[in-house]
Amino acid sequence: MTNQVVSADGTTLFVDNVVVGGIEDYTLFDGSVPDIPHRPMSGPLTFLPGLPDYGQVRIRLYRNPKDPGQVRMDECRAQSRVVTCKLILIDGTIREFPGYVKQLPLMGGNINGTGLVTAVIKVAGPPQ
Numbered sequence: 636m637t638n639q640v641v642s643a644d645g646t647t648l649f650v651d652n653v654v655v656g657g658i659e660d661y662t663l664f665d666g667s668v669p670d671i672p673h674r675p676m677s678g679p680l681t682f683l684p685g686l687p688d689y690g691q692v693r694i695r696l697y698r699n700p701k702d703p704g705q706v707r708m709d710e711c712r713a714q715s716r717v718v719t720c721k722l723i724l725i726d727g728t729i730r731e732f733p734g735y736v737k738q739l740p741l742m743g744g745n746i747n748g749t750g751l752v753t754a755v756i757k758v759a760g761p762p763q
Contacts, residue, residue, distance in 0.1 A: 644725070649721040650720050651718040654703070655705060656704055657702055662692065664692070665690040666691070668685060669688070670683075691755050695752070696754060700741070717733050717759050718734065719731060720734040720756060739754045740754075
């Protein structure tokens with residue numbers, strides 16, 4: 636898995652079949668495969684790949700508590716639900732994965748009530 640940062644311009648994110656608005660940019664699938672040390676009775680230390688962790692999707696977005704997609708994200712977080720997430724990239728590539736919302740902070744203190752926050756969706760299984 637590669638750590639890839641993409642501008643949200645032209646990219647659409649769906650969480651539980653609802654479009655999430657206000658996305659500035661995001662980082663995709665930052666997971667890794669752990670190393671498992673293996674030392675046979677005789678011989679050198681070797682390593683085998685462990686089970687993959689598909690990581691997280693980190694989203695910087697302009698927080699809007701009235702945006703339908705952000706409302707759905709907040710509902711899913713409050714209910715601890717694993718839902719289908721789908722990214723349609725600017726080139727038409729579709730990446731779908733199960734995920735759950737770990738973080739969706741509110742933003743306060745600005746003049747107009749909006750500001751950039753970082754939301755986190757845990758990738759709960761292999762992306763397709």
